[in-house]
Amino acid sequence: MKELINYILQFGSLNQQQIDLISRKATELELHKDDYFSEAGKIARQVGFVIEGITRVCYYNNKGEEITKYFIEEHNLVVDFESFNDEICSSAYVQAVTDCKLIVFSKKDWQELLDTIVGWDKIVHKIISKALMQKVARRSPLVTEDATERYLKFLEIYPTVANRVPLSYIASYLGITQSSLSRIRKNIR
Amino acid sequence: MKELINYILQFGSLNQQQIDLISRKATELELHKDDYFSEAGKIARQVGFVIEGITRVCYYNNKGEEITKYFIEEHNLVVDFESFNDEICSSAYVQAVTDCKLIVFSKKDWQELLDTIVGWDKIVHKIISKALMQKVARRSPLVTEDATERYLKFLEIYPTVANRVPLSYIASYLGITQSSLSRIRKNIR
DNA sequence: ATCGCTTTTTGCCAAATGACAAATGATTTC
């Protein structure tokens, strides 16, 4: 919980009363490897914060291949923001890649925080904007690189992820095949 | 100007007085093809709105190749948001790809709008968030596709752009070579 | 330890893309 509060305080200040309110609304949630946090075709009902473990957002393309859109590491918000906010069906799955410990807020409690805490909306906006910018910053450079450089960038971008997730997830994130990635890994060492 | 106001009103409501204030702060700016709106190494000083023409954001990679990060079409905000907001040096160029007509706000005037118009910050946040989500949504799918499908997706994503910008810009946006793109175009018809 | 299952590695060959250079086409300038 302290971790969540510290994270939030990076984006704005809160008094003790506000912090207590947030803490009271928060619930712990454990996910097992491969569990879904939210699913395509459903409406995201929770905002989560990853305390431990790695999650990913993935979808299926028109060939039925499973594609990893991005990974979400410890100390990040995990939420299908569009779906959660606008109450529209999601087009992607949010899945635990390892066993995970999360702190979650229900839609109702989240709304209550927005209504009660002055400046909470600004903090949330900052958090979301930063996350979105990070996604752009991580994705864009990959397109223009060859497979090896993509993997090297991946290692920079997600230093804590590479050895904790299946190779196939990384491959689909990078847009290369498993076999190619396997060969690339071999050549790098 | 009407165009800008209509655009803004999609994201929230404003009374006539507020609209007038925005209109008074706005300045017209014409850019010629290849002019820079903002430059790498400098701090972005203006927020713009594209009335006519196409701009792009580009940068140079470690091999000195010029890479187009994305295009900005008519009726979109054009601003290096991080640089403008945090007053840090930009790492990218914002450039007119065709002759452009923009409406711009100086940093000072923009700040005044934020201070004066209740709810302006929310509207801006919405606009920015939407733009960022769009960037993610446009970029991510490209990584996992082959060159031909990337170009087809490009045509869907930027239907108004394909025939108005140099092939080389599109190629660098898609992460393929000019020659390949030229061949792909030939094969599609 | 062994079996069954999944993930990763490897081999082989085909297809896609890149690199480089030359030719063609388009546009600007004088």
Next chain:
DNA sequence: GAAATCATTTGTCATTTGGCAAAAAGCGAT
């Protein structure tokens, strides 16, 4: 309108990556 400049297309060949299948390695359950 000819020359110069820039953008696009095309040709040739090398390299990278993908597709497919089999082998090897890792892992959990019994």
